[in-house]
Amino acid sequence: MIALIQELLSYDFIVRALIVGTLVSLCAALLGVSLVLKRYSMIGDGLSHVGFGALSIAMALNLSPLQVSIPIVVLAAFLLLRISSNSKIKGDAAIALIASGSLAVGVIVTSLTTGMNTDVNSYMFGSILAMSQGDVYLSVGLSIIVLILFIFFYNKLFAITFDENFALATGIKAKMYNMLLAFLTAITIVVGMRIMGALLISSLVIFPALTAMRLFQSFRGVVICSAVVSVLCFVAGIAGSFVFSTPAGASVVAANILMFALFSFAGFVRRRTV
Amino acid sequence: MALMSCRNLTIFYENTCAVKDVSFDIEAGDYICIVGENGSGKSTLVKGLLGLIPLRAGVVRCGEGLSPTAIGYLPQQTVVQKDFPASVYEIALSGCLGRRGLRPFYGAEDRKKTLENLKRMGIYDLRGKSYRDLSGGQQQRVLLARALCATDRMLLLDEPVTGLDPIATTELYDLIGRINREQGVTVVMVSHDFRYAIEHGGKILHMDRELLFYGPTKAYLKSDACRRLTGGMGK
Numbered sequence: 001m002i003a004l005i006q007e008l009l010s011y012d013f014i015v016r017a018l019i020v021g022t023l024v025s026l027c028a029a030l031l032g033v034s035l036v037l038k039r040y041s042m043i044g045d046g047l048s049h050v051g052f053g054a055l056s057i058a059m060a061l062n063l064s065p066l067q068v069s070i071p072i073v074v075l076a077a078f079l080l081l082r083i084s085s086n087s088k089i090k091g092d093a094a095i096a097l098i099a100s101g102s103l104a105v106g107v108i109v110t111s112l113t114t115g116m117n118t119d120v121n122s123y124m125f126g127s128i129l130a131m132s133q134g135d136v137y138l139s140v141g142l143s144i145i146v147l148i149l150f151i152f153f154y155n156k157l158f159a160i161t162f163d164e165n166f167a168l169a170t171g172i173k174a175k176m177y178n179m180l181l182a183f184l185t186a187i188t189i190v191v192g193m194r195i196m197g198a199l200l201i202s203s204l205v206i207f208p209a210l211t212a213m214r215l216f217q218s219f220r221g222v223v224i225c226s227a228v229v230s231v232l233c234f235v236a237g238i239a240g241s242f243v244f245s246t247p248a249g250a251s252v253v254a255a256n257i258l259m260f261a262l263f264s265f266a267g268f269v270r271r272r273t274v
Numbered sequence: 275m276a277l278m279s280c281r282n283l284t285i286f287y288e289n290t291c292a293v294k295d296v297s298f299d300i301e302a303g304d305y306i307c308i309v310g311e312n313g314s315g316k317s318t319l320v321k322g323l324l325g326l327i328p329l330r331a332g333v334v335r336c337g338e339g340l341s342p343t344a345i346g347y348l349p350q351q352t353v354v355q356k357d358f359p360a361s362v363y364e365i366a367l368s369g370c371l372g373r374r375g376l377r378p379f380y381g382a383e384d385r386k387k388t389l390e391n392l393k394r395m396g397i398y399d400l401r402g403k404s405y406r407d408l409s410g411g412q413q414q415r416v417l418l419a420r421a422l423c424a425t426d427r428m429l430l431l432d433e434p435v436t437g438l439d440p441i442a443t444t445e446l447y448d449l450i451g452r453i454n455r456e457q458g459v460t461v462v463m464v465s466h467d468f469r470y471a472i473e474h475g476g477k478i479l480h481m482d483r484e485l486l487f488y489g490p491t492k493a494y495l496k497s498d499a500c501r502r503l504t505g506g507m508g509k
């Protein structure tokens with residue numbers, strides 16, 4: 001076990017992935033609780049597809065991937081939020097449109113420029129090699145901003161998640177906090193997408209929150225548990241991917257699935273015994 | 275000046291006129307039941323009073339030092355809340371958030387007030403329990419405690435007894451009545467329960483897009499508006 005950890009930490013690229021990945025899974029888990037409860041889970045999925053499109057364009061134009069995709073994905077997040085708060089257009093259908101649209105744009109752009117090669121594969125399913133030293137600094141900075149904002153606005157995010165109308169009536173600017181939530185989610189998704197892949201990143205948002213809800217009764221309990229579960233699963237997934245030579249992103253998701261099954265079972269047992 | 279005074283309120287809901295030219299005054303200590311048939315604009319009116327939906331015309335003015343954000347609101351339940359993992363205490367405490375302004379965390383007086391209100395609603399022992407595990411009546415009490423954390427002056431309740439069994443309904447109505455009498459909190463309640471409204475409400479506000487009647491219950495029973503709602507079966 002110790003030998004494995006030592007071996008893992010001897011590779012620079014794994015250390016980089018672990019630093020960024022741990023922070024991203026922490027952010028994703030915290031935001032995920034609100035997103036899942038507000039029935040916004042699909043927004044995370046939609047955004048990651050938009051991120052794929054943005055990433056391909058950035059690569060084609062030889063620009064820095066994060067600096068191009070962050071503004072695009074943040075814009076898309078605000079757009080998706082607007083659509084889902086507008087009752088006349090069905091939110092889930094609109095998200096599916098935008099998601100598959102951006103995926104198509106991304107695929108066309110890549111095949112016209114660099115060709116469909118391993119790059120595309122790594123955008124789709126993630127690559128542990130994706131992080132450069134510069135990316136690491138930017139990602140760590142962004143994740144810390146997300147964490148600070150989340151802690152600072154925790155009580156308000158709880159209030160608008162549980163009951164937006166009541167929050168509005170007591171003078172909380174619910175629209176602004178919804179935008180904040182979308183903004184933070186967008187940043188988390190873009191940063192995490194490199195490691196986890198566009199198709200898998202939304203699992204970081206959704207799984208830990210659902211897992212924690214199997215067992216915990218209070219909002220604070222769910223938030224803390226989902227953060228812990230998320231980080232644990234990420235580290236376990238990376239270690240597993242190293243040991244079994246499986247893709248990193250998929251291994252993290254697999255760890256999350258196992259944890260979800262475990263918590264579901266524990267929740268079932270507890271309901272039976274209480 | 276009245277506690278709240280509304281002049282010529284007109285509110286549109288999805289391009290149809292839901293509330294048309296409604297004016298009335300709410301005095302401190304009033305117990306007002308808003309009655310009317312489905313789709314008569316009762317809930318829309320309440321949302322308009324709270325500023326949750328924009329007014330097409332008219333004004334809502336608060337008097338006697340009542341701040342518009344210090345009104346305790348009990349909205350209709352949403353789908354999201356049914357399986358929401360949050361403790362009773364967390365939910366009630368969130369009623370204090372309006373007073374915090376930009377300060378991000380709760381203070382000792384918020385916690386104290388929350389515990390007092392939980393005791394008052396008879397759910398102090400449930401404070402660590404999860405909201406999703408409570409019965410409908412208990413859930414409404416939690417939301418009532420939260421509303422009381424937000425206000426000392428005025429409660430706006432939107433059909434608080436929907437989906438409750440008869441016993442829970444009576445208990446909740448008793449609680450609301452006590453809050454009105456003992457703490458002097460003004461209560462404005464949207465109600466489907468016509469019989470309860472005329473038995474307990476001090477004043478009746480009868481909506482049918484327009485204001486059909488507003489005044490003391492006794493006068494209401496003799497009015498045309500009352501006969502219209504009950505089909506002449508009133509009394």
